Every structure is written in C-alpha cells, then in structure tokens.
Amino acid sequence: MSTIIDLRSDTVTHPSPAMRQAMFDAPLGDDVYGDDPTVNALEQLAAAKVGKEAALFVSSGTMGNLCGVLAHCGRGDEILVGDKCHIYNHEAGGASVLGGVAYHPLPNTSMGEIPLDALAGAVRDPDNLHAALTRLICLENTHGGVGGIVVQPSYMAQVKAFADKSGLKVHLDGARLFNAAVALRADVREITKHVDTVQFCLSKGLSAPIGSILAGDAAFISKARRLRKMVGGGLRQAGVIAAAGIVALNEMIDRLAEDHQHAKVLASGLNSIAGISCDVARTETDMVIFTITDGRDMKQFMAKLTAAGVLVGGFGGTSVRAVTHYGIDGNHIEQTLEIVRKTMSN
Numbered sequence: 001m002s003t004i005i006d007l008r009s010d011t012v013t014h015p016s017p018a019m020r021q022a023m024f025d026a027p028l029g030d031d032v033y034g035d036d037p038t039v040n041a042l043e044q045l046a047a048a049k050v051g052k053e054a055a056l057f058v059s060s061g062t063m064g065n066l067c068g069v070l071a072h073c074g075r076g077d078e079i080l081v082g083d084k085c086h087i088y089n090h091e092a093g094g095a096s097v098l099g100g101v102a103y104h105p106l107p108n109t110s111m112g113e114i115p116l117d118a119l120a121g122a123v124r125d126p127d128n129l130h131a132a133l134t135r136l137i138c139l140e141n142t143h144g145g146v147g148g149i150v151v152q153p154s155y156m157a158q159v160k161a162f163a164d165k166s167g168l169k170v171h172l173d174g175a176r177l178f179n180a181a182v183a184l185r186a187d188v189r190e191i192t193k194h195v196d197t198v199q200f201c202l203s204k205g206l207s208a209p210i211g212s213i214l215a216g217d218a219a220f221i222s223k224a225r226r227l228r229k230m231v232g233g234g235l236r237q238a239g240v241i242a243a244a245g246i247v248a249l250n251e252m253i254d255r256l257a258e259d260h261q262h263a264k265v266l267a268s269g270l271n272s273i274a275g276i277s278c279d280v281a282r283t284e285t286d287m288v289i290f291t292i293t294d295g296r297d298m299k300q301f302m303a304k305l306t307a308a309g310v311l312v313g314g315f316g317g318t319s320v321r322a323v324t325h326y327g328i329d330g331n332h333i334e335q336t337l338e339i340v341r342k343t344m345s346n
C-alpha cells in the first residue's frame with residue numbers, strides 16, 4: 001500500500017482546493033487595525049452562524065478557549081469543568097497559568113455531561129472568604145474525552161437555566177460543534193442558544209488549515225480581542241487563513257455527515273473482528289473508540305498497524321481511537337478494516 005491512512009485525528013486534514021484558491025485570492029489588510037476585509041467577513045459570517053452578536057478569529061481552539069475563559073474571569077475566580085474535558089486536560093493549564101483562574105473539575109458522565117446536582121454542589125458561597133469565586137461553567141460538545149459523544153441540547157438548556165439562576169456564565173468548547181449539529185440534524189443555533197459564549201474550530205472536520213472562532217456578545221468579544229493581542233494572537237494579514245475559514249463555513253459543514261457515516265461503517269466492521277469490541281451505538285460522530293479484548297500488547301498492535309500504513313491513537317488502557325475526516329473515503333475504511341483483520345489474525 002502506498003498511501004498512509006491517517007486516522008489519528010480530524011486535525012490532520014488538508015485544505016480543500018476551493019480553500020487554497022480562496023487563500024490565494026483573499027483581499028487582505030492589517031487585522032490588528034481591524035482592516036482585513038476577509039477576517040471581518042469571516043467574523044460576521046461566524047457570528048451569524050452561531051446566533052451571537054460578535055465573533056473573533058483566533059489561531060486555535062486552545063487560544064479561543066483561553067481568551068474566552070479570561071474574558072469571563074479574573075484572578076481568584078473559579079471555573080467548573082468536566083474532568084474529561086479538553087480545557088481541563090489538554091490546554092496546558094492556560095487559564096490558571098496565565099489568568100490566575102482555578103479549575104474546579106467535576107466528574108463527566110459517559111455522555112459528556114456534568115450532572116446538575118454536582119454543579120449545584122460545587123458553586124462556592126461568595127460570602128465565604130476562604131473560597132475562590134465561581135464564575136463560569138464550561139461544557140464541551142461534541143465531547144472528545146468520552147469519544148465524540150453529542151451532548152444533548154435539552155441538558156445544555158438545564159445547565160443554562162441553572163447558571164442564570166446562580167449568576168454564572170456558560171462557555172462551550174465546541175471544537176467539533178458542527179459535528180454535533182450535523183449528528184442532531186439541527187441548526188447549530190439549537191446548541192449555541194444555550195450558552196453565553198462558544199469556541200469552535202474551523203480546522204478539524206471543517207478542514208481549514210488554521211483557525212477557530214470565539215463568539216459571544218459584543219462587549220465580551222471586545223474584551224477577548226484585547227486578550228488575544230496579549231497572548232500574541234493579533235495577526236496581521238490574517239485574511240490569508242481566514243479565507244479558508246469562510247469556505248469551511250460555506251461548504252464543509254454538510255459533508256461532516258459523510259465522516260459520521262464512515263465512522264459507523266468502521267465501528268461495525270471493527271466490532272465484527274475477533275479480539276475487538278466496539279460500541280457502534282456510541283459512534284455518534286467522527287470518532288470510533290474500540291477496545292482490544294484478547295490481551296495482546298497494545299503498543300505492538302499499534303506499531304503493526306503503523307507499519308501497514310494505518311495510523312490510530314491510544315485512548316487509554318486497551319482502547320484505541322480512530323477519527324474519520326475529509327480525505328478519508330469509503331475505500332480507506334475498507335482497507336483499514338482489512339489491515340486490522342490481518343493484524344488481529346497474527
């Protein structure tokens with residue numbers, strides 16, 4: 001086999017031909033002066049898509065979440081996060097390191113939720129001078145830490161009602177927000193209407209090479225714009241990359257359904273292989289989590305797949321993660337299943 005089938009993540013996507021052309025043609029200006037017409041167009045389009053007043057183009061999901069949390073919170077404030085979420089586990093503790101914000105982790109359920117009673121029990125008494133001040137609840141949708149599960153809007157509505165009652169704000173890490181909307185067959189605003197602010201990635205499944213969006217009300221975004229400058233994210237002729245983001249939002253959302261379909265086919269094929277267990281019902285979006293049940297050495301298993309041209313990622317213990325994306329077609333899925341079958345029979 002000559003090509004590598006890279007299923008480690010949907011972050012490995014390359015820009016589409018239309019994106020490359022748009023990047024070439026993009027009208028440019030200095031975005032720190034607010035002069036880049038392509039960035040401005042992307043920010044307007046993105047805000048409208050998610051039903052928020054304003055949006056900010058940032059370099060990455062991590063930068064979007066960081067600027068978001070820091071725009072909501074000051075030093076000595078606390079955020080409630082799920083213990084399996086990306087903000088807590090995979091963003092180098094940025095809100096704490098750079099903003100003096102404390103993380104208060106609460107157990108995530110297997111559906112990516114934080115139970116409401118856990119949230120209620122975690123909010124600090126503002127009159128207790130021993131405690132940090134609870135300011136913000138962070139949700140994630142789809143939830144990567146539990147395998148790309150869609151967090152239901154009905155649950156998010158309950159969290160928002162609780163937050164409003166408690167004087168808290170809700171931020172959504174929607175790195176794969178559009179995967180959730182496509183899986184729900186719903187407009188993305190059915191999800192984002194339940195949060196104050198949202199970060200979503202134009203990279204990953206939407207296939208732009210760089211970039212994320214942070215959206216919220218105008219005052220929040222103007223605060224976040226200052227924070228983006230502070231962390232070195234004020235880019236100049238950023239329209240070169242924003243152009244791909246516009247194509248992502250105009251052309252790449254509906255095709256996420258193909259990735260989800262490929263993931264289902266991969267999941268059910270894997271589950272039919274002796275020594276592998278895969279919960280097909282939990283394959284809701286682009287992530288396939290499967291477990292090796294015959295006791296073989298995981299490192300060796302993954303090394304053999306790599307040697308045969310299939311790249312996957314570890315998901316803790318004996319579990320493996322494979323992610324479908326733009327660039328992976330039905331033939332790649334069949335080839336992957338063939339290679340895994342052969343590897344398991346040795």
Ligand SMILES: Cc1ncc(COP(=O)(O)O)c(C=O)c1O
Pocket residue numbers: 011059060061062063086087140144173175176201203212
């Ligand atoms: C759920 C989630 N949030 C945030 C991020 C951060 O995105 P980035 O890699 O663009 O910083 C990721 C990246 O994989 C993610 O999976």
